[in-house]
Amino acid sequence: MTWTDRQRTMLRAMGLNVWAPVARPQPVEPALVEVAEPTPLALAEAESVPAAPAAASPQPAPARPVPRGPAPAVPMAVHPAPPEALPPLADDIAALDWPALREAVAACRACALCDSRTQTVFGVGHPQADWMIVGEAPGEQEDLKGEPFVGPAGQLLDQMLKALGLTRSEAPPEQQVYIANTLKCRPPRNRNPEPAELARCEPFLRRQLALVQPKVILAMGRFAVQTLLRSNDAIGRLRGRVHEYDGVPLVVTYHPAYLLRQPADKAKAWEDLCLAASLLQR
Structure with missing residues (x-):
């Protein structure tokens, strides 16, 4: 029932409350909104507006620097060194004649002495001499000339030989000597020969002794x-008597270089030469 405004006023005057139904809101149909196509001008304006920056993704914390050592070496290509000429075997040396033996000594690289030598010191004298004198190692003068026992020591040796009627120069076999050294190369700064060096060079000396076939050997120094007798005894203990090397009589005496430093022992050396000469007279 719908009350008029006059009736509501009279009812309120009588103390009566007038209830009026509240109209429910009617659902409104959603209106269809027509979306117009964007005009070129609108697109241009939209492009001119800077886009909102995208939310920055969290960046990882910078890595702490790690101490670094030296850069690893880059491997280099390794080329095998050319094989060095092997030293001739003792059995091969034992079959050489004089020319081949001289060539073998000149080409020898059996030890490190070949790197510091000027030239090898082969030997000098008659190839079938009655006397064979064996010295120690070449010195500076021998290395330069290529001949054993030169310089002051060689001059003293020549005087000793001359006193016996012997020489290293041209002469008959009974008057000419053959001289060789245990080493064919000079040790640096004239140091003492090392055992390995003596062992490498010994086959050459053995072949020289075999080719000469002397009647007496004089070992000086x-x-x-040590090479010929395999003895470490001092010269003073070995001199004064006759030894043997492959059936050949051998006499021990002082080296001429030692006699230049110790002239008092020259008399002993002369006794040794006289002992060797007496062996030939027998």
Whole structure:
């Protein structure tokens, strides 16, 4: 029932409340909105507006620098060194004649002495001499000339030989000597020969002794004695008597270089030469 405004006023005057139904809101149909196509001008304006920056993705914390050592070496190509000429075997040396033996000594690289030598010191004298003198190692003068026992020591040796009627120069076999050293190369700064060096060079000396076939051998100096007699005894203990090397009589005496430093022992050396000469007279 719908009350008029006059009736509501009278009812309120009588103390009566007038209830009026509240109209429910009617659902409104959603209106269809027509979306117009954007005009070129609108597109241009939209492009001119800077876009909102995108939310920055969290960046990882910078890595702490790690101490670095030296850069690893880059491997280099390794080329095998050319094989060095092997030293001739003792059995091969034992079959050489004089020319081949001289060539073998000149080409020898069996030890490190070949790197510091000027030239090898082969030997000098008659190839079938009655006397064979064996010294120690070449010195500076021998290395330069290529001949054993030169310089002051060689001059003293020549005087000793001359006193016996012997020489290293041209002469008959009974008057000419053959001289060789245990080493064919000079050790640096004239140091003492090392055992390995003596062992490498010994086959050459053995072949020289076999080719000469002397009637007496005179070993001069400690290293010549050690090589030929395999003895470490001092010269003073070995001299004054006759030894043997492959059936050949051998006499031990001092080296001329030692006699230049110790002239008092020249008399002993002369006794040794006289002992060797007496062996030939027998």
